Amino acid sequence: AVFGNDMQEKLQALQYFIVGAGAIGCEMLKNWAMMGVACGPSGHVYVTDMDRIEKSNLSRQFLFRNTDIDKFKSATAAAAAKAMNPGLNITPYQEKVASDTEHIFGDDFYDKLSGVCTALDNVEARLYVDQRCLFYRLPMLESGTLGTKGNTQVVVPHLTENYGATRDPPEKSIPICTLKNFPNQIQHTLQWARDWFEGEFKQAAEEVNTYLGMSSTDQYVDTLQPNSKLETLRLLRRTLVDERPTSFEDCVTWARLTFEKLFNNQIRQLLHNFPADQITSSGTKFWSGSKRCPKVLQFDIDEKDPDAGMRNHLDFCMAAANLRATMYGIKGTFDEEYFRRVLQDVIVPDFAPAEGVKIAANDAEEEKNNGGDEAMGDTTDAESYEILTALPKPGEMAGFRLSSIDFDKDIDDHMLFVTACSNLRALNYTIPCEDTHRSRAIAGRIIPAIATTTALVTGLICLELYKIVGTARKELTLEAYKNGFVNLAIPFMTLSEPTAPAKTKSTLQGKEWNWTAWDSLDMNLGNITMGEFMDHFEKEYNLEISMLSYGVSILYSFFANKKKVEERKAMKMTDVIHSITKKEFPPNQLFIILELIANDVETDEEVELPYVKFRFR
Template sequence: MRDSNIFVVGSGALGCEFLKNFALMGVSCGRKGKLTITDDDVIEKSNLSRQFLFRDWNIGQAKSTVAATAASAINSSLHIDALQNRACPETEHVFNDAFWEGLDAVINALDNVNARMYMDMRCLYFQKPLLESGTLGPKCNTQMVIPHLTENYGASRDPPEKQAPMCTVHSFPHNIDHCLTWARSEFEGLLEKTPNEVNSFMSNPAEYAAAMRKAGDAQARELLERVRECLDKERCYKFEDCIAWARLKFEDYFSNRVKQLTFTFPEDAATSTGAPFWSAPKRFPHPVQFSAVDSSHIQFILAASILRAVSFGIPIPDWAKNMGNLADIVSKVAVPEFEPKSGVKIETDEKATNLSSASVDDAAVIEDLLTKLEACAKKLPSGFQMKPIQFEKVSHDDTNFHMDLIAGLANMRARNYGIQEVDKLKAKFIAGRIIPAIATTTAMATGLVCLELYKVLAGDHPVEDYRNTFANLALPMFSMAEPVPPKEMKHQDLRWTVWDRWSIKGNITVAELLKWLSDKGLTAYSVSCGTSLLYNTMFPRHRDRLKRKMVDVAQEVAKVDVPAYRKHFDVVVACEDDDGNDIDIPLISIYFR
C-alpha cells in the first residue's frame, strides 16, 4: 500500500475524495510509492460546493495542483505528482510505456464515457487494474476491472437514453422538456452552426462551393439557404438591426408557425382512421400576441438581440439593457402580415421519411444559391468573420444571456401549447441535463473503491473476492455482485481473452510471423498496422514483402513512427483455422529492438 504506484485520472468531486482517502489510508507514502494525478481543468466557483479540497481563493487555479497540495497537507508523507495533461492519444508521449509499466493500479475519476473508454483501452493494453466509479445524483456505481479475472469496462454498455421523436419536438410538444430540447436546438442553429457555416464559406469560397456541389443533396441546399439568409436578408449592421431581427424571430416562432400549423391541422382535424387529430398527448396550440408591456417578451428580445450582436461583432450600446428604451424601439419594428399557405408538409410520424424535397432539382438550386452567395460576399468587408456562440450549460456568468434566450424560447413555446413554464434555473438544469452532485454519493462511491483497492494491491485474490456495486440512496437500494469474468476464446490447445496480447521478440520478417502463427495451427491471410494493410494473400505483389522485416514494412507502408522510448509496434492479424473459419486472435506486439 505504502509503496504502490497509483494513477488517478481526474480531480473533480471523485478525484478530490480519492486523494483525501488515500492521504488518510497512507497510499503511496513509502519510499518507493508515488501517486500521480492528472486533470487539465481549472477550478470554478460552482466546484466549491462538492469538491471539498478547493477554496474560493483557488478559483482559476489548476485542479490537480490544488488537490495535490491539499492532500499533502493532510499527510505530509504522501508522494504525489500533479499533472495538467488530459489522458488521451495526444499525450501518450507523457504517459508513455515506461509510465504505464510502472503502475500498480489506475483509478478513474472521470465524468464522460469517451475518456473512460480510452483509459479502459490503455489498461487492457498494459494489463493494469482499473477501478471505475461514477455518480448521478443519488445513484452511484463501482466496477472492478482486474486483468485476466474480469471483463473490461467497454465489454458492456448501457442502452442509449430514449429521446423524444423529432416531430414531437418540432411541432407537437406536450411537456417542458420538449420545449427546452427545441430551444437548445434553435440556439445552436442560429448562433453556433450557422455562423460556423458562414465562416467556412468566407474562409475559402471556392473550396466551400466545390464541397456543396459535390454533396448536391437537400442538406447542402439547406445549409446554403441558411448562410445566404444570414448574410443577406438577416444581416445586421447595427444594434437596432439585431432588435428588429429578434422581434421578427419572435413573430416567426410563436405566431406565424403556429398559425401555419393550425391552418394545416385545424382544431377539428381527424386522422385517416377518423380519430381526432388533436387528441392526447397532442395539445392544440395558440399563437402568442407580442406585447411590449410583457416583461417576458421584452426579456426575450433583449437576450436574442444581444447574442445576435455578439455573433456579428456589433458593439452593444449602454442603453441596450434599458427595458423602456428597448420597448420603444421594438414597438416601431414593421412586422409583415402572415398568411398561411396551402400544401405545406408538416411531419407527424417519427417513422416517416421527409420526402417533400424529392421533386426539387437540388443541384440547380445549389448552383443558384452559390451564385447569390458570391454576390453577398462581394458586399462584405475583407476578412469578414462571425463569432459562433457555443451554449455554456454550466456557465458562471449570468450576464452572458445564454440561459435567458434558452428559457425565453422554451417558455414562449410552452405558452403556445398551454404547458407549465419554468424559471431560468430549472431551465438550466433540464436544457443542460445537469443533475446536481451529492457529496454523500461521492463519498460512498470512493469508499467502496478504496475497499477494493486493498484487495488489488494485496494481489492473489480470486474473482469471487471482488465486488461491483450499484446503489441508489434515494430509494434506498444497494446491490453488490461479483464482477463478470472475461469471455474466453479457444483454438486447439490455445486459450485467450481480451486481456491477452501475444508478444514476439526479435526483428522478424513477414514470413517468420506467418510461420510463428502456423506453428499454432493458425493460417494468417491478412496483416494490418493501424489503418494500413501490410500483407494480404489476395495481392500477388505483397509476396515481395515476405522476406522483408516487419518493422521496415510497417514504417514504409503504414508510416509507423516508433518513438525512441518504445521497443515494439503492434499488428492485427486476421487468421482462419483448417476449416476456413475466422479466428479472432489477440493483438500481436513485435519487440524488434
C-alpha cells in the same frame, strides 16, 4: 498496523490517475491521503478536471472553501489533499481526458501508471477511459451516485469484464415532432437548443470545410445524399455566401435576426398553420393535452426572467454573436454597451406567413414530409443548380476555413447560449425556465451527488484498491472482488462478484487459445520493417498474413500490386504508415494498433485473432 509494512510500501509506490475532482474525486483524494497512497519516493497521483469551483459545489465537495470559488478544482483539491498528508506526491491537470488530449495523456503517460480511478459525471467519458484501461491493461476503479443511490465496479485486467462490456439500454429519445413544434418540458427545449447549436456552429462549419477541401464542385456534389442534397446546399450557401460576416457587427446583426426567426417568425408560422382555436377532425381542440399553444416573443433587451433570473434576450444575442465570430475567426466581445448600441440599429423585416408550408402534427407526418428532396424532382434540380452557380469555387478560397465548434457543457460561453436559447423556447411554450447551473446538469446529463452516498461508494472503492494491491500471502480470484449497489433511502446494500470477461475460442500454433477483450498480440521488437513483421508472425505463430491494416488504411493485402508490396516490405513499419496516411506520429506515442487477417500455414484456415499491439519506440 492492520495490513503490515509490505502492503503499506506497495500503497506508497502506486501511480494512479484520478479522472475528475468533483464530489467523488475530492472524497477519494482525501481517503488516499489518509491511506498513504503515492506517498513513497516512486509513488504519484495525477488528477485532472477542467472545471472551476462554483458556490453550489461547496455543500458536497469538502476539499473546497468559499475562498476557492472560481479556482480550478484539480489544483485546489490536490493542494488540500497534500495539506492533509504532506508526503502525498500529486500533480493536477486542467485537461479533458479525450482523444484530442492524447498528446498529454498518451502512451508514455499510461505506460507508467498502476491504475485509473474514474470520478466522472457522464457515461461517454467513462467509456473513453475504459478503452484506455483496456488497451494499457490497467485496473479501473469506477463509481457513481444518483441521489441516495450509488454503485461501484472494480475492473481487473484479464480477471473481470471491462466497464463497457455491458451497457444499459439506450435512453428513450424525444420524438422529433415534439422537439420541433410541441415541447412541453425544459428537457425538450434544452435538447432542441443543443441540436440547434450543433447544426449552426458545428455541422455548418464542417460542411463548408468539406466543400472547400474538394478539388471541384462536381466532386463535392457526388458526396451528397439525394434526399438531403438541396437542404445541404442551402446550408452551404447561407453559411458561405448569404450570411457570411465580415465584422463582429455583422455577427450581432445575425444574432438579432436569428432571435426574430426562431422565437417570433417560426411561432407565427406555426400559429398560421394551426390557429389557437383549431379543432381536429375528431372534434377536439388541437392545442390540448401535451400540445401547448405557443406565444410569440417580442425582443426586449431589458427583459429579465423571474424563474431563472437571466436576461435571456440579451444573453442569447451576446452568446450567439460571439460563437458566430469564433466560427469565422472574428474577434468578439461581451461588452454590454456595445451590444445595446448595435442592436438598436438592427432593422428587422416584417413577417408575412408563407402559404403551402407543411408542418407535421405528429411523427408519422414528420416522417412522410422527410421524403424530402427526391420527390420534388425538377424543382430540386433547378434550385440546386442555381445554388451551385452562386457558390465560389473551392479553388477560389484557398486557405479559408471555418472553425467547427463542439458543444461542451463545461465551457461557459456554450452553456450561456444553450441556456438562453432553451429558455426563450420555453417562454414560447409557457414552460418554467432554468438557470445556467441547472441547465448544465440537464444538457450535460450530469449525475447529481449527495455527500453521504459519495462517502459510502468511495469507501467501498478503497476496499477494492486494497485487494488490487494485494499481499504476498494470497493471489485473489474473481470471487474476492466485489461490485456494490446501495440505496440509502430504503436502506439497501448488495455486493456481488464481478462478471468474468467473454472469451473467443481460437487455435494458435495447434493449441486452443481462449482470448478476451484484454488480450492482444504484443510485439516489442522495435521499429522493424514490414517484411520482418510478416516473417515474425510466420515463425512465431505459424501464421501467414493475408491482410494488414492500420485504422482505415490497408498496409498489405495478398491481392495488392506485387511491386508495391515488395517496396513496403523493405520499409520500416512507421514509414509504411506515414507514406499512406501522411501523418507524423506524436513524440509521446509508443504503440501502433494493427488489425490483421491471417491463415494457419499448415491448415490454411483463417484464425480469429485480437488486434496487434506493436511497440515501435
